[in-house]
Amino acid sequence: xxxxxxxxxxxxxxxxxxxxxxxxxxxxxxxxxxxxxxxxxxxxxxxxxxxxxxxxxxxxxxxxxxxxxxxxxxxxxxxxxxxxxxxxxxxxxxxxxxxxxxxxxxxxxxxxxxxxxxxxxxxxxxxxxxxxxxxxxxxxxxxxxxxxxxxxxxxxxxxxxxxxxxxxxxxxxxxxxxxxxxxxxxxxxxxxxxxxxxxxxxxxxxxxxxxxxxxxxxxxxxxxxxxxxxxxxxxxxxxxxxxxxxxxxxxxxxxxxxxxxxxxxxxxxxxxxxxxxxxxxxxxxxxxx
Amino acid sequence: xxxxxxxxxxxxxxxxxxxxxxxxxxxxxxxxxxxxxxxxxxxxxxxxxxxxxxxxxxxxxxxxxxxxxxxxxxxxxxxxxxxxxxxxxxxxxxxxxxxxxxxxxxxxxxxxxxxxxxxxxxxxxxxxxxxxxxxxxxxxxxxxxxxxxxxxxxxxxxxxxxxxxxxxxxxxxxxxxxxxxxxxxxxxxxxxxxxxxxxxxxxxxxxxxxxxxxxxxxxxxxxxxxxxxxxxxxxxxxxxxxxxxxxxxxxxxxxxxxxxxxxxxxxxxxxxxxxxxxxxxxxxxxxxxxxxxxxxxxxxxxxxxxxxxxxxxxxxxxxxxxxxxxxxxxxxxxxxxxxxxxxxxxxxxxxxxxxxxxxxxxxxxxxxxxxxxxx
Numbered sequence: 001x002x003x004x005x006x007x008x009x010x011x012x013x014x015x016x017x018x019x020x021x022x023x024x025x026x027x028x029x030x031x032x033x034x035x036x037x038x039x040x041x042x043x044x045x046x047x048x049x050x051x052x053x054x055x056x057x058x059x060x061x062x063x064x065x066x067x068x069x070x071x072x073x074x075x076x077x078x079x080x081x082x083x084x085x086x087x088x089x090x091x092x093x094x095x096x097x098x099x100x101x102x103x104x105x106x107x108x109x110x111x112x113x114x115x116x117x118x119x120x121x122x123x124x125x126x127x128x129x130x131x132x133x134x135x136x137x138x139x140x141x142x143x144x145x146x147x148x149x150x151x152x153x154x155x156x157x158x159x160x161x162x163x164x165x166x167x168x169x170x171x172x173x174x175x176x177x178x179x180x181x182x183x184x185x186x187x188x189x190x191x192x193x194x195x196x197x198x199x200x201x202x203x204x205x206x207x208x209x210x211x212x213x214x215x216x217x218x219x220x221x222x223x224x225x226x227x228x229x230x231x232x233x234x235x236x237x238x239x240x241x242x243x244x245x246x247x248x249x250x251x252x253x254x255x256x257x258x259x260x261x262x263x264x265x266x267x268x269x270x271x272x273x274x275x276x277x278x279x280x281x282x283x284x285x286x287x288x289x
Numbered sequence: 290x291x292x293x294x295x296x297x298x299x300x301x302x303x304x305x306x307x308x309x310x311x312x313x314x315x316x317x318x319x320x321x322x323x324x325x326x327x328x329x330x331x332x333x334x335x336x337x338x339x340x341x342x343x344x345x346x347x348x349x350x351x352x353x354x355x356x357x358x359x360x361x362x363x364x365x366x367x368x369x370x371x372x373x374x375x376x377x378x379x380x381x382x383x384x385x386x387x388x389x390x391x392x393x394x395x396x397x398x399x400x401x402x403x404x405x406x407x408x409x410x411x412x413x414x415x416x417x418x419x420x421x422x423x424x425x426x427x428x429x430x431x432x433x434x435x436x437x438x439x440x441x442x443x444x445x446x447x448x449x450x451x452x453x454x455x456x457x458x459x460x461x462x463x464x465x466x467x468x469x470x471x472x473x474x475x476x477x478x479x480x481x482x483x484x485x486x487x488x489x490x491x492x493x494x495x496x497x498x499x500x501x502x503x504x505x506x507x508x509x510x511x512x513x514x515x516x517x518x519x520x521x522x523x524x525x526x527x528x529x530x531x532x533x534x535x536x537x538x539x540x541x542x543x544x545x546x547x548x549x550x551x552x553x554x555x556x557x558x559x560x561x562x563x564x565x566x567x568x569x570x571x572x573x574x575x576x577x578x579x580x581x582x583x584x585x586x587x588x589x590x591x592x593x594x595x596x597x598x599x600x601x602x603x604x605x606x607x608x609x610x611x612x613x614x615x616x617x618x619x620x621x622x623x624x625x626x627x628x629x630x631x632x633x634x635x636x637x638x639x640x641x642x643x644x645x646x647x648x649x650x651x652x653x654x655x656x657x658x659x660x661x662x663x664x
Contacts, residue, residue, distance in 0.1 A: 109465070116472040116500075194469060199501045202536070233501045235453040235569045237537040248578040250653060251595070254452055254534060254569035262595070265576060277497055277536035278479060 025065060026050070026086045031098035034135050037073045042066060046088065054082035054099065079137035101137035108132070108145075110185040112194035118201040119178055119228050123171040125149065125196055129185045130167050138166040146186045147172070149196070152179035163187075174198045176228040200230040206238065206281025208274040216263040217242075217286060221274060223258035231258055236276060242286075244270035332357075335401035335424040336391055338431035342422075343389040343405060346373065359425055359432035372438050373407075377627035378601050378660050380416060384409040384625075400425045403433075409625070413527065413604075416625045441632045448597030448630065452569035455503050474504030476562040479538065482616050485550040486641075492543040493619050495608065496560055498533035503567035506533050508560050510543045515554040521545050528621060530606055530656035532567055539654060540608040542619040571596035573603065573655045576633065586645030591633040592624060592655060600628035602658040607638045612649040628657070 025048070027041040040050065044065040052059040055078045063069050065088070076082070076099050084095040109130040117124045127147055131139045145168040149157040155175060161168040168185075175181070178200050184193045204227035210217050219240050224232035238260035242249045244267035253260040264272070268288045274281035332338035338357075345354035355366040364372075375381045387410040394402040400423065407418045423434045460470040481494035492510045507529060512520040528542035571594055578590035588607045594600055603624040611617050622638040640648065 112469055114472045115469045116502075192465075202499070233535070235455070235503070236501065236535040239538075246579065247590075248651070249574065249576045249590075250578065251572065251574040252534075252537060252654065253572055256452065256569075262572070262574070264574070277499060277538065279536075 025088070025093050026084065026095060028084050028095040028097050031100055032076065033102050034079050034099050034133060034137050035074050035077045035102060037075070038071050040069045040071075040084070042069065042086065044088075048086050048088045051085040051087065052076065052082055052097065053085070054078060054097075055080035077135040077137075079133075079135075101139045101141075102133040102135070103139065103141055104133060105131045105139060105143060105187045105190045106134035107136065108185055108187050108190050108192045110192035110194060112183045112196060115195070116197040116199055117174050119174050119198045119226065119230060120176045120201070121174040124174045125172045125181075125183065126170070127172070127183060127185060127194075128167060128169045129163070129187070129192075131163055131187050139163075140166045143187055146184075148182075148184045148186070149175075150182040150184070151175045151177055151198075152181070153177050176230075178228075178230040200226040200232050201228070202226060203232050203236075203276050203279050206274050206276060206279060208240075208272070208281050208284065210272055210284045210286060212266065213263055215266055217266045217270075217272070218261065218263055219272060219274070220261040221255075221259050221281070224255060224260075224276070232276075234258070238274055238276045238281075240264060241273045241275070242267065242270050243273075244268075332430045332432070335396060335403055335426075335431045336393060338424050338433050339391045339403045339405055339422055342433050343386075343391065343407070346407065347386045347389065349385070357432065358435045359427070360434040360437075364435075364437045368437060368440070369435060371440070372435075375626055376440055377599055377629070379627040380411040380413065380602055380623060380625040381409055381418075384411040384416065386410070387415060394421065398426070401431070411623070411625065413623050416623065418625070441629050443629050443632065450570050450597050452572075452596075454566075454568045454570075456566045457564045471564060474498055474500040474502050474506075474533075474562045474564060476500070476504055476506055476533070476560050478508070478558055478560055480616055481556075481558060483550060483553070483556060484617070488544070488546055490545040490548040490550050490553065492545075492556065492558075493540070493616050494558070495538050495540050495616065496529070496533070497538050498535055498562070501535050503535065503565055504533045504562040505531055505565040506539070506560065506562045507531060508541045508543065508558065510545075511557040511559070512545060512548060512553045513555045513557060514552065517554075520553060521548060527604070528606070528619060530604070530654055532565065532656065533562075534567065534569060537654075539656075540606050540616070540619040540652075542621075571598045571600055571628075571657060571659070573600065573628065573657060575605070575653050575655060578651065578653060580640075580645075580648060580651060583642045583645040586640040586642055588620070588638040588640060588651055588653065589635065590653065591635050592628055593633050594628040594630050597630055598659055599630070600657040601660045603628055603634070603636075604656040604658075605636045605638060606654050606656065607640075608652045609640065609644070609648045610650045610652075611647050614650075617647050618644050 025043050032038045042065045046065050048065050050061045050063050057078050079099050079101045082097040084097050086093040111128045113126050129145050143163050145161050147159045147170045149172050157172050159170050161170050178198050181196045183196050184191055203224040207222040210219050234255045236255045237252045239252050240262055242264050251262050253262045270286045272284040351370050355369045387408045390406040392404040403422045405420045409416045424431050477497050477499050479495050479497045484491050498504045509524045511522040514520050523543050525541040525543050530539035574593040574595050576591045581587045606621045609618040620638045624636050628634050
């Protein structure tokens with residue numbers, strides 16, 4: 001009786017510790033980690049063919065029944081659900097095997113959007129991270145991801161988000177200073193960096209001056225800045241308009257070295273104005289000098 | 290002879306007879322298409338003289354047209370051809386004369402004034418050019434004096450140009466799939482107004498490039514019925530300035546011929562933008578803009594190329610507003626001659642007569658195209 005209890009307990013312990021599923025001719029572990037070594041123990045005698053079929057991978061071994069078959073590290077590396085088939089001359093036995101991703105992150109796929117946005121925009125920058133192991137399997141075990149947005153001036157925004165089903169998402173504000181920000185996602189000792197360009201917004205105002213230039217008027221703006229104090233980039237169009245009598249003259253001038261300037265015909269009593277996009281500047285009434 | 294043989298002989302004889310008749314007495318249009326003699330061979334009236342000249346221009350018989358002129362000693366044949374087709378590459382350079390009209394202005398026994406309207410077929414449609422000709426009688430023939438336009442001369446010089454230029458590098462095939470591509474320019478429709486015209490539904494509006502990079506833009510509109518079904522979809526085609534520099538605004542017009550606004554429940558607007566390599570040059574001033582009232586309502590003015598680059602094709606787009614600032618019409622016009630630096634070139638945009646009295650202000654922009662350059 002005692003020996004019978006011992007045998008039963010031993011059997012249960014073996015089943016629990018090895019997580020083996022008894023299945024006729026072959027014992028298969030319920031799950032293994034991708035890339036790890038493992039053995040399959042078969043029962044009986046004679047020759048058989050062992051197939052392991054899974055995502056993007058098929059293994060075949062000719063085995064001697066009753067012996068253990070060893071699979072070296074890296075034999076199965078794609079995470080997923082596998083089918084184990086043991087085929088003898090007169091039967092085919094089927095088992096199942098799960099291969100899970102390793103827990104150590106090896107690669108981070110980091111999607112940061114957009115690559116360019118105006119300064120001072122709430123939740124304007126988004127980042128999504130997918131964490132993979134060394135075999136490019138998505139790691140679904142929760143892991144903390146650190147997102148960092150570093151401005152050229154040195155200011156840093158940091159958020160820590162735990163992955164859910166292998167991914168993590170965050171949204172951050174663009175800062176008030178233009179420049180190329182470094183947006184980094186870090187998981188363990190693996191990181192990935194993207195560059196997010198923060199560009200000036202609309203000009204906060206346009207101040208224009210006019211002075212005579214021979215028979216014409218030289219119109220010139222002061223350096224244009226947005227409402228955060230950033231210089232509006234060269235190439236931005238400023239539209240100058242001159243209205244006189246029943247006629248008008250207009251010209252679209254790109255900023256050069258921060259200012260826009262143009263010569264326009266001098267008409268006594270002309271009304272001069274400047275605009276850029278939806279921003280209007282000051283008006284000047286031109287009187288004969 | 291069998292019946293078949295007789296029929297064959299009859300047909301052959303008839304064919305030979307028709308060929309002989311067609312060769313000896315050809316119809317005028319056949320002569321013209323064959324590049325042969327004029328439709329009107331004599332110039333016994335001022336009108337005939339001008340028509341003959343028009344036919345020669347139509348047939349691009351430059352030598353013949355030039356030799357028929359009364360004042361050919363004042364210029365060369367090359368000058369004459371350039372006067373018609375442009376001294377620099379332009380819309381007229383690759384155009385052919387579609388048709389022409391002759392209108393008498395004044396006539397006496399020894400001289401006459403005639404107006405020759407030349408309708409050139411260009412890649413953007415018909416371009417009408419008017420020339421007032423003086424015709425004089427010499428013997429029993431009339432000869433046209435061609436009013437040669439003075440060739441614009443730009444003195445040899447070096448014009449330094451240092452405007453900004455943008456180039457675009459997109460992500461490569463070998464980049465990490467998560468690496469972001471360069472962001473498309475952000476554009477916004479700042480005004481949109483549908484109107485019902487006799488020709489159909491017109492969608493008028495303005496589009497702003499609110500980004501800091503140049504954008505290639507277009508706008509598509511979809512008319513939707515009350516049940517949500519699509520009535521029609523169309524784009525702005527060339528009724529827009531496709532290149533928008535940062536903070537630049539373009540008008541657009543989308544036409545839906547034979548549609549009625551009453552059947553439209555809503556309109557879906559889809560602006561499109563993509564990055565484009567571009568230059569901030571050339572800068573073109575629009576000077577002396579006048580709103581001319583009906584009849585013959587138009588927006589006229591002059592274009593002045595403020596840069597050093599020759600502009601081969603200039604496209605002027607006008608946005609017209611009522612006294613409340615509401616957009617009421619968008620119209621455009623191509624300039625068929627090249628713009629030379631600091632050389633004014635006139636333009637004229639037609640405005641529908643019924644809208645002219647509603648218009649109280651306007652805004653014009655120029656889209657330019659230079660040979661060998663970007664948009």
